[in-house]
Amino acid sequence: MRPAPRLIAAAALCLSAFAAHAAVVREVEIRGLDEAMTRNVELSLSLVQAKGRDVSPRRMAYLVREAEDETREALQPFGYYSPTIEVERDRDTGKVVITVELGPAVRVRASNVTLAGEAEADRDMTDAVAGFKPAPGEVFDSILYDTSKALVSRRLAERGYFDAELERHRVEVTRSEQAADIDLLWTSGARHAMGEVDFTQSPEIIRPQLLEKLVSWEPGEPYHQQHIDRLRTSLASLDYFSRIDIVPQPDEAGTDHQVPVSVSLEPAKRSIYTAGLSYGTDSGAGVRLGMERRYLNSRGHKALAQVDYAQKRKTLTLQYRIPAFAWLDGWYTASLQFADEQTDYMDNRRLEFVASRSGNVNDFLTVTASAHVLRERWAFTGDIDNPGYRYGNFSFGQLRAQYIDADDRIFPRDGLSGSLDLRAAPTGGPTDAGFVQAQLRANWYRGLGLFDRLIARGELGRTWTDEITELPPSLRFYAGGNRSIRGYDYREVGPRIGDFGIGAKNVVTASLEYEHYLNDTWGGALFVDSGSAFNGTPDWHTGVGVGLRWRSPVGPVRVDIARGLDDPRSPFTLNINIGADL
DSSP states (O other): OOHHHHHHHHHHHHHHHHHHHOEEOOEEEEESOOHHHHHHHHHHOHHHHTTTSEEOHHHHHHHHHHHHHHHHHHHGGGTOOSOEEEEEEETTTTEEEEEEEOOSOOEEEEEEEEEESGGGGOHHHHHHHHTOSSOTTSBOOHHHHHHHHHHHHHHHHHTTOTTOEEEEEEEEEEGGGTEEEEEEEEEOOOOOEEEEEEEEESSOOSOHHHHGGGOOOOTTSBOOHHHHHHHHHHHHHHTOEEEEEEEEOGGGOOTTOEEEEEEEEEEOOSEEEEEEEEEETTTEEEEEEEEEESOSSTTOOEEEEEEEEESSEEEEEEEEEEEEOSSSSEEEEEEEEEEEEEOSSEEEEEEEEEEEEEEESSSSEEEEEEEEEEEEEEEETTOSSSOSOEEEEEEEEEEEEEEEEESOSSSOSEEEEEEEEEEEEOSBTTBSSOEEEEEEEEEEEEEETTTEEEEEEEEEEEEEOSOGGGSOGGGSBOBOSTTSOTTSOTTOBSSEETTEEOOBSEEEEEEEEEEEESSSSEEEEEEEEEEEEESSSOOOEEEEEEEEEEEETTEEEEEEEEEESSOTTOOEEEEEEESOOO
C-alpha cells in the first residue's frame, strides 16, 4: 500500500513543476500600424488566440516565432510585403509587443483590365472597368483589388451578361522592385433581354392583370437588375403580401436570350387590428383603436378606420385607398376625419374631407396632390375681442413633396430628409378666407465616429392672407414643445391669449443636437432649440436640454429634459418619443 502515496506525491511534484514553468500571454500590443492593419494582424496571430491560457514553454516559444511570419502575411493584403518586424516578450508580465516598420509599399506598375464580347460596346461596363482599383501608381491593396474584381463581375450579372467568365486573372508581385502587375480579362458573351413575367399567388387575391401593370419593361428590352428591384419595391409598397420571391431564370432563355421572370407571392393577413393607450398633458388619458383591411377585393382596394379617444381630444378617421398600378406607384385616397378638442384654452370641432393622389417620382421623392374641404368651429377661452364660436368653410388645394435619402430610416447616420407643403384657397366662393401657405421642414443626420451623431432640424412656414383671425386653428402655425422648441410647452411660443398660444401666420424653428452612445444600445444627448411663431416680428425663444437615448427593439426611445432660457422662472419640460427617426 506504500507505493500509492509515493505516486501521488510524484504526480503533485510534476504538476507543481509544470505550473511553475507554464507561460501565459496576458497582453499583445501591436505598434506602428493603423487601425485596419492592427485589426487584421490581431485576427491572424496565434498569440492572440492563446491569450489568457496556460501554455508550455515550448508552445510559447513556437507562438513567438510564428508571430513574425503571421504579422508579415497579415500586412500583405495592404500592399506591404517587406516590413521590418520585431517581437519582444516580457516573461514577468506576460506581455508581448510587436513593433512594425512597414517599409516601402508595393505599387501597381501595370494594369491590363479588359472586356471581350458584347460588353466591349456597353458604356456602363467600360466605365466600370476604367474605374478599376487599384490603378497604376497606387498601393496594391489586395482587399481593394478583390472588391473591384467582384464589382465588375456583379455589374456584368446586373446588366444581363449571364454567360460572362473571368478567363484570365493574374497578379504578379515583384518584391525586389516593389511592383505589382495586374492582368484581367472577362469574356461577356451576349447580353440577355428582359422576358415575360409569370405571377403566382397562393391563394390568388389580386387580379394578375393588375399586377402586370407594375412591370416596368417590355419583353425584348436589354436586361437590367434595376427592373427587378423596381418590381420588388412596387409589390412591397402595396402591403398585400407577406412573401415576395422574384427569380430571373436565365437558364430558361431561348435563342432570343429573353430571360423569363418568375414571381411567387404569398398573401399577408387580410385584417390588421391595432390598440393602445395614450397620455398627453394637453389631451389627457386615452385609448387608440384601429382596423385596416389590406385588400377588400381583387382590385386591391384598402379601407381603414381609426379612433383616438382621449379625455380632451377625440379623433375619428375613415379612409379608402385605391392603388395606382399604372403610373408612379402610389394611391388614390379618399378620407374623412372628425376631430373634437376641448382643452383649457380652446373649444374646437373639425370635419375634413380629403381626396388625394400620391406617386413615387423616384426612390427618394414622393409627391402628393390633394383637394381639401374643411368645416371648422372654434373658440378661444378668454378671447374678449372675439367671444363665442367662430365658423369657417374652406376649400383648398395642397401639393406636398417629401424627400428621404438615408442609410437607415430607423436610425440614420448619413441622411437628409425634407418636406415641402404648398396650400392655396381662393378668396370668395365656398372659402371664407383666401390664403396661400408654404411650409418647409428639413432634417439632417451625420455620424461622427462609431458612437456619435449630429442632428440638425429646421422648419420655415409662411401664410399670405389679410385675414389671419379668419383662419381656423388647423391652418395656423405653432411653435413650442416636442420636435419644435423643447423647453416650452406645446404651442406655447407665439401669439397668445393669456398663457395659451392661438397660432400665427409664420413660423421659424431650428434645432441642433449631439448624441453620444456608450454602446450599441444606450446613449445621451445635448441639444439647443430656437424659433418663433409670429404674425409680424418674430419673438425668439431658445431652449436647451439633455436627453437619454435607448435603441430599443421597437425603435429609438428618446427622453428629453429641457428648459427655456427666456424667463428665469421657466419650468423644466419632459418630452418622450418612441419610433423611427424618419
